[in-house]
Amino acid sequence: MSDKTLSIALADDDEDDRMLFSEAIDEIDISTKLSLFNHGQELMDYLTLPNIVLPSLIFLDLNMPIKNGQQCLVEIRNNPKLKDLCIAIYSTSSSEKDIEDTFLNGANIYVNKPNNFSKLREVVEKVLQLNWQYHTSNLNKETFLFRI
Amino acid sequence: MTLFVKYNFDLVCKTLLKEQLDALDISYTLNSLGEIQINGALSPEKLEILTTSLNKYGIEILTKQKVTLEDRIKNAIDDYLKNKEFRTVKLSTYLSDKLHYSYAHLSTIFSENTYTSIENYMILKKVDLAKELICHTDLTLTEIAFRIDYSSVAHLSGQFKKTTGLTPSAFQRIMNNKKL
Numbered sequence: 549m550s551d552k553t554l555s556i557a558l559a560d561d562d563e564d565d566r567m568l569f570s571e572a573i574d575e576i577d578i579s580t581k582l583s584l585f586n587h588g589q590e591l592m593d594y595l596t597l598p599n600i601v602l603p604s605l606i607f608l609d610l611n612m613p614i615k616n617g618q619q620c621l622v623e624i625r626n627n628p629k630l631k632d633l634c635i636a637i638y639s640t641s642s643s644e645k646d647i648e649d650t651f652l653n654g655a656n657i658y659v660n661k662p663n664n665f666s667k668l669r670e671v672v673e674k675v676l677q678l679n680w681q682y683h684t685s686n687l688n689k690e691t692f693l694f695r696i
Numbered sequence: 697m698t699l700f701v702k703y704n705f706d707l708v709c710k711t712l713l714k715e716q717l718d719a720l721d722i723s724y725t726l727n728s729l730g731e732i733q734i735n736g737a738l739s740p741e742k743l744e745i746l747t748t749s750l751n752k753y754g755i756e757i758l759t760k761q762k763v764t765l766e767d768r769i770k771n772a773i774d775d776y777l778k779n780k781e782f783r784t785v786k787l788s789t790y791l792s793d794k795l796h797y798s799y800a801h802l803s804t805i806f807s808e809n810t811y812t813s814i815e816n817y818m819i820l821k822k823v824d825l826a827k828e829l830i831c832h833t834d835l836t837l838t839e840i841a842f843r844i845d846y847s848s849v850a851h852l853s854g855q856f857k858k859t860t861g862l863t864p865s866a867f868q869r870i871m872n873n874k875k876l
Contacts, residue, residue, distance in 0.1 A: 561846050577811070578811060602811075624744070648870060648873075651874070652870065652873055652874055653871045654874075658861070676811070677811045677812055678820075680810070680811050680812075681810070681811075681812060681820060684810065685770055685821075686770070686774065686823055687820070687821070687824050687826065688705065688828055690831075691824065691828065691831060691841075691867075691871065693828040693860060693862065693867060693870065693871075694859075694860050694861055694862075695860065695861030696861055
């Protein structure tokens, strides 16, 4: 397998969800470096630090205190330095309105939080694979839109 | 005032490459998207100017070591999907004929390096093409299905939905609303 490491960020206010996510990602064959954030503001503070290596993929929960996922998404897309980041929304909400709103605000992937661990592993792996294809192939980023 | 534009990626890239190569008076043939055959030698100075001028447009010249077999497979798949006359044979036959390796070998190398299979990549690429046609042309789904060799609209919609999680019409609605 390739030796490149993918750097990934997750912003989620639920401690259990963060832990499960990082366990799932450890079990996947793709080598990754995961950074965890407790809420949107913490993530945004990190992303706007000077001289950091930006993650190639961000997972965003929608319902978080202080700054929620939608707000982060809009801020990221309006920041010239960050606007090309790949963003996956990671939420329990399956309301069509939430999903469409996040796409309109510039999300690339919408993931419904699965309710069991093996499912979680499966979807996270799928997202990583997709993200990998978009980073290494001639695929059109403008139409990078998936719901998993 | 806001203007909306429609563009053809393939044509944009090709025209851009042509302009840059012509400006430097280089003799060349464009083989496929991602491969330029230079006729004769290219002086290091010219190569450097070309590298800088292409860099401005986000185009990077790959060095020999960087052009891996999986990249060549990907380019061949792009060609295969864009030219109807190539599709008279199966993808596996086309790839092994073009790259002079057995399909089994190609498929192993591909899976080892890209986290996906040739088949899955081809589906992703076909759906990507369908997305591009939905966004940038006025073709109906029936015409799009015909163009990229789906036996029916139902087959195209099914694979689109299975791959992207969205129906073609939901995708189109989102893309239209995004523009506004």
